[in-house]
Amino acid sequence: MGIEVERWEDGELVRETLDRLDRWTVHASHSVTVHLSDGAETDLSVPVVQRPGEINGDRLGVGACLWDGAVILAGYMASEVPRRKLMGARVVELGAGVGFAGIVCAKLGARVTLTERGCMVPLMEENAQANGFDGRGRDTAGGQGTCECRELTWGGAGYEERAGNLGPADWVIAADCVYVDGEGESPSVPAFVESIRRMSGPGTTVVVCQEVRSTDVSATLRRLLEENFKTACRLVPPQSLPAPLRAEYNELFVCKL
Numbered sequence: 001m002g003i004e005v006e007r008w009e010d011g012e013l014v015r016e017t018l019d020r021l022d023r024w025t026v027h028a029s030h031s032v033t034v035h036l037s038d039g040a041e042t043d044l045s046v047p048v049v050q051r052p053g054e055i056n057g058d059r060l061g062v063g064a065c066l067w068d069g070a071v072i073l074a075g076y077m078a079s080e081v082p083r084r085k086l087m088g089a090r091v092v093e094l095g096a097g098v099g100f101a102g103i104v105c106a107k108l109g110a111r112v113t114l115t116e117r118g119c120m121v122p123l124m125e126e127n128a129q130a131n132g133f134d135g136r137g138r139d140t141a142g143g144q145g146t147c148e149c150r151e152l153t154w155g156g157a158g159y160e161e162r163a164g165n166l167g168p169a170d171w172v173i174a175a176d177c178v179y180v181d182g183e184g185e186s187p188s189v190p191a192f193v194e195s196i197r198r199m200s201g202p203g204t205t206v207v208v209c210q211e212v213r214s215t216d217v218s219a220t221l222r223r224l225l226e227e228n229f230k231t232a233c234r235l236v237p238p239q240s241l242p243a244p245l246r247a248e249y250n251e252l253f254v255c256k257l
């Protein structure tokens with residue numbers, strides 16, 4: 001894994017390639033390209049269109065930039081999931097932000113729907129296009145994968161039915177989607193997990209990566225995933241992942257109904 005970044009520092013243009021996760025540098029960069037390679041099957045370059053100036057703003061907010069959880073999630077899908085299980089598979093990503101993890105799946109041959117809050121959809125579309133997917137989601141480079149963008153705001157009016165209409169998917173994926181509120185609680189987790197459940201059927205595998213921001217959010221997410229996904233709910237040990245993707249501050253769950 002390598003992350004090529006370009007940013008301005010004290011009036012000078014700095015270009016470097018990071019060989020590890022470094023969210024602060026990524027969030028300060030106007031140009032980001034992630035290279036994922038396992039030296040065998042996978043060799044991908046994924047340009048990321050992001051808006052570093054908007055990450056602290058009210059409109060796009062944290063969705064404006066790429067987060068470590070998305071790189072870990074994408075790396076897991078690219079290196080730990082056999083390619084034949086992604087080829088032609090239906091993948092739905094929730095809270096996709098710049099759409100990175102879903103776009104990686106589409107480049108690996110999956111039929112992907114990226115979902116987000118309405119204000120984020122244009123940025124996801126821009127990322128899909130930067131990676132060769134046209135306005136109808138088709139791969140202009142001739143690959144089998146497709147990548148479409150849809151609005152889905154969990155907790156919003158009618159979200160349960162809209163989430164259900166996107167399933168059942170073969171894979172439901174999400175990175176770094178739930179937060180702690182001012183009281184130290186995690187009000188967004190139930191609607192987030194309910195959306196995932198509605199997209200899931202007996203053949204679905206759910207892969208969720210979440211940064212550990214508060215004990216309440218982590219515990220609530222884990223409890224609700226375990227309650228809803230009874231066949232399996234496994235926490236992937238970081239040391240089982242390729243070295244550049246090991247981050248103790250992120251939890252990666254793999255679940256089945």
Ligand SMILES: C[S@@+](CC[C@H](N)C(=O)[O-])C[C@H]1O[C@@H](n2cnc3c(N)ncnc32)[C@H](O)[C@@H]1O
Pocket residue numbers: 062063064065066067068069070071094095096097098099100115116117120152153154155156174175176177178188
């Ligand atoms: C920290 S960002 C992570 C973005 C992306 N998954 C990544 O890891 O790079 C959290 C994302 O969750 C999205 N989000 C938050 N609440 C949401 C909701 N109720 N419905 C849909 N998306 C939501 C935000 O818009 C934001 O893009």
